[in-house]
Amino acid sequence: MTLTDQNRAPLYEALEELKSMHIVPFDVPGHKRGKGNKDLADFLGAKCLAVDINSMKYLDNICHPTGVIKEAEDLAAQAFGAKCAYFMVNGTTSAVQSMVLYVVKRGDKIILPRNVHRSVINAFVLCGAVPVYINPQINSDLGISLGMSYNDVVRAIEQNPDAKAVFVNNPTYYGICSNLKKITELAHKHNMLVLVDEAHGTHLYFGEDLPISAMAAGADMASVSMHKSGGSLTQSSLLLGGENINTDYLRQVINLTQTTSGSYLLMSSLDISRRRLYLHGKDIFGRVVKLAQYARDEINEIGDYYAYSRELVNGDTVFDFDVTKLSINTSGVGLAGIEVFDLLRDEYDIQIEFGDLENILAYISVGDSDKNIEQLIGSLSEIRRRYKKPRTSALKHEYINPVVEMSPQDAFYAKKVSMDIKKTAGEICGEFVMAYPPGIPILAPGERITEQIIEYIIYAKEKGSLITGPEDMHIQRLNILQGGR
């Protein structure tokens, strides 16, 4: 395989060729290239359904790739500077879970920051591993969690020399990067693998002057959401592996949970997007950086909003900042991020990525025009003019140190009772509680509930954050472990 092969997209080419072969389909899917479901074909387009095909001789098989999928994955590995790459069709969630299932088994420890995606802790429920949480430092002015401090990782490794791996979010939703290279070197010195949730980092592999990517930093595995900044279809993703990874075993682990009917729509979108990123990534992300920087400058000029960037860099918990992210603190306008998020949608027909208690994130991509950016900026200036309130004393974000009493798996499957949430202080929680967005756990199964946690849940709920996880959809009750007090 040479670099010139990056001009190719083997899976896409195979699908194109197959179309011209006019094979009579007596296999699934039953819509038979769309002919059996006219409503669907009219809606999605006949071209789309014509390539919604099952795996077959010419198209390889995602569970055991030896043909065009393998070629496409190898090209992806080369493009991302990895030893191996896997096309994931169950979302980055399944990539993250595969990383975890690869390194830990029941009772094993893994070091990770608390602000991990729920998919990570879900993986612990599946495999029985025990989390060792690191406090991601918090910038209390902005109300955002940061990266892991290097010294905190040193301490966690010293206290848990038996841990199997260190897990890093890089970059975070807000664009914050940890010192990935140094953390990786440290972990490797202690025979621990480094897993990176790089859901928000596809562009790091192709743009210029951006934070270091997981593979470039020497990490062992990375989950990359191609469908975010990479432009592929929703739910398509990549799992990358480095030199220390046993590629065949990793394939087996992926196959534990991934579908056997991999969607060729998703897979071809990965193949085509990889080619596009390799060939044009520099220009694409150069433009994204420019758009984001323009928006930041203009938004900061409006006043009261704070669109932050590299000035946050402090050499440790903010080791680097991903300037493609447009994260904006709204507390100067006296509005919660989630309120601005709602106003943008309801009053100005603008859907942004998320709003939390004090921030919003507008996702900027190559699909944006100057005009869209002006609309966003103009709307923010109008929201300030029309809705500005005196700055309210926001509930200060304090890191709520989780007290892990038992493994998430043991707690998840333990005997539980339902209790009024206000009375649960001191009990052991039997389920997840997440404020969404941004999907970071407030409580995970097996953790001790405190007054502070209950207060935060009620506050976040009042502010309009969607609280998910518990069986009780109204979050008035929590399932707690019987006899856990």
Added chain:
Amino acid sequence: MEFWYSEKHTENVYLSIKVDKQLYSSNSSFQRIDVFESLEFGRFLALDGFMMLTEKDEFIYHEMITHVPMAVNPEIKTILVIGAGDGGVLRELIKYPSIERIDVSEIDEEVVNVCKQYLPKTACGFNDDRVNIYYQDGMRYIRRHTGVYDLIIVDSTDPFGPGEGLFTKEFYGNCYNALKEDGIMVNQHESPFYDEDAAAMKRAHKRIHDSFPISKLYQAFIPTYPSGHWLFGFASKKFHPVRDVNETKWESFNIKTRYYNSNLHKGAFYLPNYVEEMLKNVE
């Protein structure tokens, strides 16, 4: 040989004009610009294939978008024109000696250059000393101004393509903010006739109605625009477009017009029932 310009007014309706020759064609950074010479309508300008003006009927549009607000408040001194790359609005405004300053925010410099060269009859206003042109997006320009203009004229293209942002709620709010306490905003307001145009018209009216205490529509007959039945928006913080019109003062300016007059001013605000109904539904 026959050479025809055709514009789709709907999926099922075309307007076709026989062209004598094409004078100019290029793609600027924002849009495709074409100028044609026709037998019936004289020269005409198309942006992204859509008819913007013809020499034969542009006077209707330009008189109606300027003299209506000027007659309501003849004291207007400071004006912002957004769009207006063809200069027709300026040609009408510079007829008022009382106007002190006209700022123009036009996104596409090339449109101005092309109009100066090929449509001198409309583009003659650019050289007046009171006119200051800023080549930038109107949305960006407007954000930086608070309480400075007596009148804002939004001479935009249709709400698809480069003009889209000039039909948004935030843009109208930004205009409100840029106007003085007795400021007026007048805008190109699409047509009530064909469904798609009517939908855009209603959307725009709802947004303007939400942003200004007074928001009325008035109409004119413009043969080369889809259906010929065209609307303008009159939004204001204080002045009512009919009750507050100052005919005597306006007539003292002694401006020669071919379409606009004081009677027509009032009549233009009396809309057909079906249009009134559409407006009521979104107010």
